[in-house]
Amino acid sequence: MILDLLKLILTFPFVLVLPGFCLLLAVFGWRNSKISFFEKAVLTVPMSLISVDFLVLLLNRMHIFLSGPVLVGSILIFSIIGYIIFQFRFTGKEKKEAGKKEVLHDFFNFSYWQAIFILISLFLAIFIRTTYLSDTIIPSSTDLGHHMYWSQAIVDSGQLPDYGMPDFIIGEHMVFSVFNLLSGAAILGAMPALVLLFFNIVGIFALSILAGRIFKSPKIAAMAFFVTGVLYAINAPQAKYVSGGVVGNIIGNMLIPVVLYFLYRALSEKDSVFASLFIFSSVGLLYTHHLSSFILLYSIAAIILLHLGLNFERAFKIMGDWLKIFLKPFPIVILFLLTFYFLLIFTPSYFNPSAVSQATGEPSKITRVGLSFNQIEANAGSARLILGALGFALLFWVFNRKDYQFSFALAWAAVLLLMSAKPGWLYVNIPSDRIGNYLYLPLSLLAAFGLVEFLRLFKKSSTVFFSSVLLFVLLFFVITDGMADSAEAFKTRPQFQEAIQTFHSAQYLADRLDTAKDVVLKDHVNIYADSWYKLFFMKDYRYPLSRGNLSRYVDPTKPREICTRDMIMEPESDQGRLCFSETGVNYVVLNAQLEGNSFEQYPDFSKIYSSNYISVFKRN
Amino acid sequence: MALRNPSLREGREEKAELWKIMSSKIIVIATIILLLVSFSVLFVVETKNHDLDYKKSWSVAYFENPRDLPEAAASLQAGDSLDFAIENHEGEKMKYSYEILADGKKIAEGQVEIEAGETRQVAPLFDLERKNDARVSLEISAKDLKYRIYKNLK
Numbered sequence: 005m006i007l008d009l010l011k012l013i014l015t016f017p018f019v020l021v022l023p024g025f026c027l028l029l030a031v032f033g034w035r036n037s038k039i040s041f042f043e044k045a046v047l048t049v050p051m052s053l054i055s056v057d058f059l060v061l062l063l064n065r066m067h068i069f070l071s072g073p074v075l076v077g078s079i080l081i082f083s084i085i086g087y088i089i090f091q092f093r094f095t096g097k098e099k100k101e102a103g104k105k106e107v108l109h110d111f112f113n114f115s116y117w118q119a120i121f122i123l124i125s126l127f128l129a130i131f132i133r134t135t136y137l138s139d140t141i142i143p144s145s146t147d148l149g150h151h152m153y154w155s156q157a158i159v160d161s162g163q164l165p166d167y168g169m170p171d172f173i174i175g176e177h178m179v180f181s182v183f184n185l186l187s188g189a190a191i192l193g194a195m196p197a198l199v200l201l202f203f204n205i206v207g208i209f210a211l212s213i214l215a216g217r218i219f220k221s222p223k224i225a226a227m228a229f230f231v232t233g234v235l236y237a238i239n240a241p242q243a244k245y246v247s248g249g250v251v252g253n254i255i256g257n258m259l260i261p262v263v264l265y266f267l268y269r270a271l272s273e274k275d276s277v278f279a280s281l282f283i284f285s286s287v288g289l290l291y292t293h294h295l296s297s298f299i300l301l302y303s304i305a306a307i308i309l310l311h312l313g314l315n316f317e318r319a320f321k322i323m324g325d326w327l328k329i330f331l332k333p334f335p336i337v338i339l340f341l342l343t344f345y346f347l348l349i350f351t352p353s354y355f356n357p358s359a360v361s362q363a364t365g366e367p368s369k370i371t372r373v374g375l376s377f378n379q380i381e382a383n384a385g386s387a388r389l390i391l392g393a394l395g396f397a398l399l400f401w402v403f404n405r406k407d408y409q410f411s412f413a414l415a416w417a418a419v420l421l422l423m424s425a426k427p428g429w430l431y432v433n434i435p436s437d438r439i440g441n442y443l444y445l446p447l448s449l450l451a452a453f454g455l456v457e458f459l460r461l462f463k464k465s466s467t468v469f470f471s472s473v474l475l476f477v478l479l480f481f482v483i484t485d486g487m488a489d490s491a492e493a494f495k496t497r498p499q500f501q502e503a504i505q506t507f508h509s510a511q512y513l514a515d516r517l518d519t520a521k522d523v524v525l526k527d528h529v530n531i532y533a534d535s536w537y538k539l540f541f542m543k544d545y546r547y548p549l550s551r552g553n554l555s556r557y558v559d560p561t562k563p564r565e566i567c568t569r570d571m572i573m574e575p576e577s578d579q580g581r582l583c584f585s586e587t588g589v590n591y592v593v594l595n596a597q598l599e600g601n602s603f604e605q606y607p608d609f610s611k612i613y614s615s616n617y618i619s620v621f622k623r624n
Numbered sequence: 625m626a627l628r629n630p631s632l633r634e635g636r637e638e639k640a641e642l643w644k645i646m647s648s649k650i651i652v653i654a655t656i657i658l659l660l661v662s663f664s665v666l667f668v669v670e671t672k673n674h675d676l677d678y679k680k681s682w683s684v685a686y687f688e689n690p691r692d693l694p695e696a697a698a699s700l701q702a703g704d705s706l707d708f709a710i711e712n713h714e715g716e717k718m719k720y721s722y723e724i725l726a727d728g729k730k731i732a733e734g735q736v737e738i739e740a741g742e743t744r745q746v747a748p749l750f751d752l753e754r755k756n757d758a759r760v761s762l763e764i765s766a767k768d769l770k771y772r773i774y775k776n777l778k
Contacts, residue, residue, distance in 0.1 A: 009667045013660065042648035113644035114651070122651055126658060134662040141670040194670035198663050205659065500673040501680045508676065508684065516690055591690075607758070607776050610693065614771040615684035622690055624776055 008188065012195060015187035016202065019179070023059075023079055024052030026086030031277060033094035038275070042112035046209040049202075050262045051281075053179060053255070054288030055082060060164070060178045061291070061350040069162035072185045111216040111225055118226040125226075129208060129233030132490045133201060133243045139498040140247040141194050142533070148249020149535030152191045155180035156539050159191070167545075170354040175292030176251040192507070192539055200246045200254045207258035208233040214261045215449050217268060218409045227452040232444075235451075235486030236385040241441045253441060256296025259289045260445060263300060264412065267307075272408040274325060276332035283335060287342040294354045295434065298363055299420070299442050302430065306419035311411035365433045374425045375436045383424070383440035384447050387486040392417065392447035395454025402457060413453065417446035455482075503533040505617040509593060510540040512613055513620065523588040524548035525571055530595035531618070537593075549589060572599055576606055590623045677713050677741040683720075684711045685764045685771040688745060693775050707747045708762055708773065712738040718766045724748050725761040 025048045032039050039047075059078045060070065068074055114122060143149065154172060157165045158181035164174055180196050189195035211232050216225030237243060241253050266282035269275060290297050312319045329335070346355075367373045381389050396417060403410040423432050424440045432439070462475050513524060519541055528534050528550045541547055551568045558564070567583035572592065574580045583589070592609070594600040600619030603609055613620035672678045687693060688707040712718050717739050724732040738744045748762070761774035 005668065005671050008671070009664060012667065013663060040648065042652070045648070045652045112648050114647040115640065116643050116647075119643070119647040119651060123654055126651070126655055130655075130658045130662050134665060137666055138669050141666050142673055193674065194667045197670075198666060201662070201666075202659065205655070209655075498673070501682060504674070504676055504680065505682060505684070512686060518691065522691070604772075610775040611773050612690040612693070612775075613684070613686040614773050616682045616769075620686075620690075622693070 011187040012183070012189040012198070015183055015189070018076075018079065019056055019182055019186065020049050020052045020202065022052065022083050023055040023086070024048040024050070026083040026090070027051050027055055030086040030089035030093070031281070033090060033097070038273075038277070040110045040112045043213050046206065046213050047262065047265075049206045050210065050259055050285060050288070053203075054259075054285060054291075056182060057175050057178050057288060057291055058345065060182065061174070061345065064164045065349045067163075070158060070164075070181070070185065071162060075182055075185055111220055111222050112213070114222050114226060118222055122226050122229045125229035125234050126205075126208075129229070129237055130205065132234070132237040133204070133246065135494060136238050136243045136492065137197060137201065137247055141197055142498075142500050142503045143192050143196065143536055144499065144503045144533035145248045146528070146535040148196055148251070149533070149537075149539070150545075151176055151249055151251050152180065152196055152536070153538050153542075153545055155184065155196075156191050156542060159184050160542060164350070167353050170294075170356075173252065173291065173293060173352055173354060174350065175255065175288070192536060196249065197246060200249070200251065203254050203258045204242065204246050205233075207254070207261070210258055210261040210265070211445065211448055214265045214268070215452050217265060218412050218449070219453050220409070221456065223456045224452050227456050228448060231388065231391065231451045231455065232448045235388055235482070236444070236489055237487075238489040238492050239385065240383075241444065252293030252296060256289065256293040256299075257442070257445065259285060259292065260296055260300050260303075260442070263289060264303070264307075264416070267304065268408060268412050270329055271326065274329055276329050276335050279329045279332075280335045280338040283338050283342060287345070291350075291352055294352070294363075295438060296442075298434070299423070299439065302419050302423060302432070303416050303446075306415040307411050310415040310418075311408060314405050314411065363434050364431050366431070367428050367433050367436075369435075371435045371437070372427060372433055373436065374427050375440050377425075379437070380421070380424055380440060380443065383437065384443045385486060387482040388444065388447050388451050391451035391454045391482065393450075393454075394458060395450030395452070398454055398457045399450070413446070413449060417443075417450055420446055499532050502617050505615050506531055506533045507536065507540070509613060509615065509618040509620055510537045513591060513593070514540040517591065519543045519547065522590055524591045524593060525551065525568060525587075525589045526593040527551045527572055527595060527599060529553060530598045531593065534593075548591075548593075549587065575603070576608065584623060592621045592623070594619050594621065676711075677715065679715075680713055681715055682713045683718070683764075683766065683769055683771065684713070685709070685762065685773055687773060687775070694777065706760065706762075706775065707745060709743055709745045710736065710738060710764055711743045712740055714740065714766075714769075716740050720744075720764055720766045722746065722748075722762055722764045725759075725763060727759055728761075 025044075028039075028044050028047060028051060032044065056079065059082055060075075063070060063074060063078060143152070151172070154165055154167070154177040158177060164178070180191060180199060183189060183195055183199060184191050187195070208229060212225045212228040215228040216222060219225075240248075241250065241257055245254050263282060263285045266278045266285055270278035270282050286297075286300070289300060312322060315322055375383065384392070396414070399410060399414055403413075419430070420439065420443050423430055424436055424443060427433070427436055427439070458478070459475070462472075517524070524537075524541075524547070526534050526537055526548050529552070534550070537548055538545065549568050551572045554569065556564065557566050557569050566579075567587055570577065570580045571583045571587070571589055572594070575584070575592075592603070594603060596615065596617055596619040603619070603621050604611065608624055609621040610624060611619055612622045686709055688709055693706070710720050710722075712720070717737065719735060719737045721735050722733065723730050732748055734746070734748070736744045736746060759774050759776050761772055764771045764773075
């Protein structure tokens with residue numbers, strides 16, 4: 005166990021630090037006044053993730069079998085190339101510039117108390133998440149099971165899969181396969197949750213560097229750790245998304261602030277290097293999660309339009325400046341390379357006109373017409389929403405409206421609020437609660453700003469007693485409401501025994517059945533961790549068949565398949581019998597305490613497996 | 625008083641400056657340590673709990689060869705497999721009693737003692753005279769546990 009843990013832990017820096025570190029070294033050199041150590045340390049992880057994804061895509065296109073040694077070699081070659089470029093570009097120059105005093109606006113040199121505050125926030129953020137995950141760490145969530153099937157498929161076949169459906173995106177699966185191939189850590193183990201937890205924590209840092217740059221304040225960067233990491237640490241999209249395996253959102257929540265960070269710096273500093281990294285990280289996100297990319301697209305459009313609107317008289321000059329930033333050799337080469345990747349190396353499965361038309365237009369379902377205020381409050385958290393609103397109001401007071409910082413902070417929050425509350429106004433046709441999950445990003449940014457500004461204003465206040473009471477009340481509310489969900493971390497009941505019994509029954513069937521002839525139907529409604537069943541067979545994404553949640557069988561817009569439901573609910577009816585003969589199902593896996601009991605009355609079935617939790621029936 | 629002393633004040637300012645330079649490195653290193661601890665704890669918790677026996681209490685009985693179970697009572701013959709297995713994950717040594725029933729009538733019985741975490745395979749003797757029976761059941765019990773597996777014959 006210790007050796008396995010050691011291998012897994014060593015894989016983290018090799019996969020998620022080394023490539024990004026060498027990439028940033030090649031771009032910025034060892035010391036660069038443009039970017040601080042702190043920012044580079046944070047950006048190393050997302051840059052590594054994107055680099056490794058691109059490497060795997062390239063290897064697959066070259067029909068090279070994906071294996072541990074191949075990946076180790078590729079990552080090393082990539083890193084060495086980065087280092088050679090660094091030597092070539094910077095060695096002489098850095099020595100010459102070593103004597104010069106750096107004129108660095110570093111918003112990440114934290115004071116003693118700021119650093120202590122960040123360390124306490126990080127300790128709480130990691131402690132709360134770890135405590136919560138310790139009760140859910142056995143792989144059990146439905147989404148993670150679905151995703152890990154594809155990661156296992158990559159490991160087994162040595163190549164990237166053809167999904168045959170737009171629901172999955174390759175960037176959600178490659179990194180887990182790479183971890184498995186390099187460390188040997190089982191996909192049906194702790195590894196996927198640990199990788200997601202790592203991305204979740206790096207996401208907190210990413211939002212902090214964005215806050216630090218936009219508001220040009222180490223205080224606000226420090227406060228971002230508290231607002232993002234400690235408040236609502238369990239609720240979606242935090243620890244619950246980590247244990248729930250909502251892979252795309254977790255990675256998207258890390259990459260979106262990174263993309264906006266590069267964009268902000270490219271535009272505000274007129275810097276083509278940051279423009280190139282903006283393109284690089286945007287395309288990385290496109291390969292990872294369609295919804296996050298869609299949200300990012302709207303966010304960027306809103307930022308650009310607001311900035312142009314607020315600087316209407318200089319709009320053409322600003323656009324001309326943007327062209328000057330992006331029409332330089334470095335961004336053009338990156339854009340060319342990534343277009344080449346898109347067209348010739350790997351095109352994401354969702355990249356087609358029908359997917360675009362499905363996501364845009366008038367809301368077509370009740371779940372897409374927008375969230376009420378209460379739903380938005382539940383989604384973002386009351387404390388974060390109130391602090392965000394405070395920050396939103398203070399923006400108008402503190403910042404010059406013609407500056408980029410105003411457009412970035414305001415437009416990002418405004419467009420996401422609109423997309424969540426009134427999607428029809430923006431021609432958005434996707435489930436509103438899924439958009440609402442992204443609200444925490446801009447609201448955390450505004451909340452950190454709002455809280456710091458609020459504290460500053462009260463410090464200046466002449467009525468000390470009154471201001472102290474108000475401040476105390478606000479902080480009391482923020483901490484009690486924002487940390488109420490953390491109590492869940494200590495209340496959850498682990499369902500390890502149920503999960504293990506589910507896996508045992510799956511292994512029993514996988515060892516004994518001929519999947520070319522035998523068809524298994526399992527009950528998703530009443531069996532815990534059942535979505536991991538498919539990893540024991542690795543025959544097909546839809547094998548074994550599954551009785552889904554009952555609401556899924558009712559759709560007024562189109563007829564749905566109902567056999568998986570009827571074969572469990574009415575196995576002896578004419579419809580049930582017809583379904584069995586049509587689907588070829590001859591094994592049914594049920595919760596022993598529920599349908600498992602009722603199935604014993606049917607003479608067509610024999611009970612071949614019986615545990616406290618699972619019963620398996622064979623159709624005669 | 626101390627701050628009025630220029631050398632002390634300068635020393636304090638130098639310290640503050642040094643801290644500012646070092647703070648981001650300390651935060652990154654502290655995060656790495658916190659993550660190492662977190663990952664180690666979670667990995668150990670998962671690995672231990674992934675074990676069939678660790679802090680668990682359950683048993684399971686199953687036919688060894690579900691694909692080869694006899695289909696019809698009339699065609700039942702010696703060599704047909706009704707071999708079954710019992711796994712003990714109760715956390716202690718258990719004595720399991722089993723009864724073989726043909727349409728509810730006991731035709732054989734036995735007992736097996738199984739160590740914690742172990743599996744015992746049983747190959748029951750089958751009464752070939754009873755060819756009209758529709759259901760052959762295996763009822764396994766231990767303490768307050770009861771499991772049943774059966775084969776319905778045509």
